[in-house]
Amino acid sequence: MRITTRLAHSHSSVNTSEQKAQNQIKTPEDSIQYVLLPSNARKRYKKLLASQPSLEEESENSGYNKFVDGKDKSLGIIVSGIAYNYLLENFDGGEIPFPFIKISQYPLPKKMIEKLCDECNEIMVIEEGYPLIEESISGLLGRGIKVRGRFDGSIPRDGELNPNIVAQALGLETLQSNPVSDIIVGRPPSLCDGCPHADTFRAINEAMAEHSKGRNFSDIGCYTLGALPPYQSINSCVDMGASITMAKGAADAGLLPSISVIGDSTFTHSGITGLLDAVNDKSPITIFILDNYTTAMTGGQFSPANGRIEEICKGVGVEAEHIRIIEPLKKNHNDNVRIIKEEVAYNGVSVIIPRRECVVTLTQKSKEKKKAKQ
Ligand SMILES: Cc1ncc(C[n+]2csc(CCOP(=O)(O)OP(=O)(O)O)c2C)c(N)n1
Known part of the structure; x- marks a missing residue:
């Protein structure tokens, strides 16, 4: 499937035909088919090449490809x-x-x-x-x-x-005569009103104000919007899980301090191995694991990190006294800035967990509660 922007942003109802019975589960006849050893890969590549003519033939006669005369x-x-x-x-x-x-x-x-x-x-x-x-x-x-x-x-x-x-x-x-883009004023996406990430970015920005910009390596999630005004706090989002490893690389290369911002769900998806690497090398970085109890950006799914981020960090080897929990709220701003400054000054791996529920899931839950009462 060749996914393009419009296709990825479209949705519609589809008429399904009768469903075929599920395929029987069977293991491959060639038991090393999926073993990518060079000796096997060479054989498999020959097979792949040999299958091309039949694939071309199929494409030539496919109902999905059509020649229309004019x-x-x-x-x-x-x-x-x-x-x-x-x-x-x-x-x-x-x-x-x-x-x-x-x-x-x-x-x-x-x-x-x-x-x-x-x-x-x-x-x-x-x-x-x-x-x-x-x-x-x-x-x-x-x-x-x-x-x-x-x-x-x-x-x-x-x-x-x-x-x-x-x-x-x-x-x-x-x-x-007027494409829609000429008529409508662009509205860049922004964090929701009351989003915990907003308070976290305000605290990080203040704590890091004495250092030059470009030190905050981040990841993909709602918090990636921290790259945009008014926060302009993060400086990278490359692929899921790249934040910790990039901050480690920067710190190892001498960019001190280097910090990293990653969501709770992204942390369990592909951040833990980077953290382990940083602990092994005693890299001086501060990692913010933003715990909003959910996978907010993709619609509020369960986050596998729920309730055990500290345990995971300890298990990986982060020192208990350098795992700090903060509550990202305006009233805690000064305390949060102080804690961040302390950990950024620490010459080793520290983890700060800003913890407060996503406002969207919170609102959903209170609506559901009200409904249940009625
Ligand atoms: C490899 C990969 N898989 C899935 C996604 C889709 N995706 C985008 S953000 C995200 C997780 C966001 O959750 P979290 O890190 O908890 O941050 P939040 O949005 O809650 O702030 C996922 C799964 C992706 N971008 N890349």
Whole structure:
């Protein structure tokens, strides 16, 4: 599945067909099929290569890939994903004058593409994201036909597509004179009113004010919004679990102090190994594990860290006196700043756990309680 931004942000009802019975569980006939030893990998790669012709054949005859003829052979279009809908919109659901191929199954159907090239003067590729099809067909064709798309500037090299961009690329009149983005003022996301992370960032910022910026390595969760105004507190979010290891790397390289901010759920997902590494090397870092009792960003699921963050940290080897709990609330601000300063000054691994429930789950719970009483 080639996931693009619009696809990832869309939702709709789907009609399901009758469900097939669940496959029987069976173990692989080749018992070392999944053992990635070099000797095995070489064999498996040969198999993979040998399976290509049948995959190509399947793609060529797949109901998901289709060649649709058109009268105007000055241009042949190759279109995939949501770009197909944008193309249709420009012709109001009516006939498209150019021959086109809609691609929904890979590998690319080479014969279909060759037929299009034989019939048309030039080719236009319309696809979301990186111009993958456009790039591969030049190698696939090995001939001089002009291919237009994101590489030659017919379509912008970056950014999402929309029906207007497709219209402009095809030299058609645009559908909307004012794209929505021209009318609506952008509203960057922000932390909720009353979010515990906000109080934590205010305390961290004050405690770290005497040091230059760029020392706060963070992670992915609601708290990543701490990168934006008004907090501008964190300086990195690379992948889930990277915060602790990056702070460790920075501290080991001499950036002192270096701190790290990670959510309770992300900590159990992939932060614990980094913490163990920091403890083993006695790296001088301060790690904030933001405990809001939930996995807030993805909708408030159970957090596997619930009720045992301190025990995990102790188990990994963090010294008990350097595991500090703070309650991120305005009334505690000065105490919290003091505690953070103390731990940042400590020459070893310290963990600070700002603990207060997420306001969204708290509100949900109190609504449910009220309902139950009625
Ligand atoms: C590898 C990976 N898996 C899943 C996700 C989806 N995801 C985004 S944030 C997040 C967890 C956030 O929970 P937490 O760390 O507790 O922070 P909070 O949002 O509660 O502040 C997850 C699972 C992801 N970004 N990357």
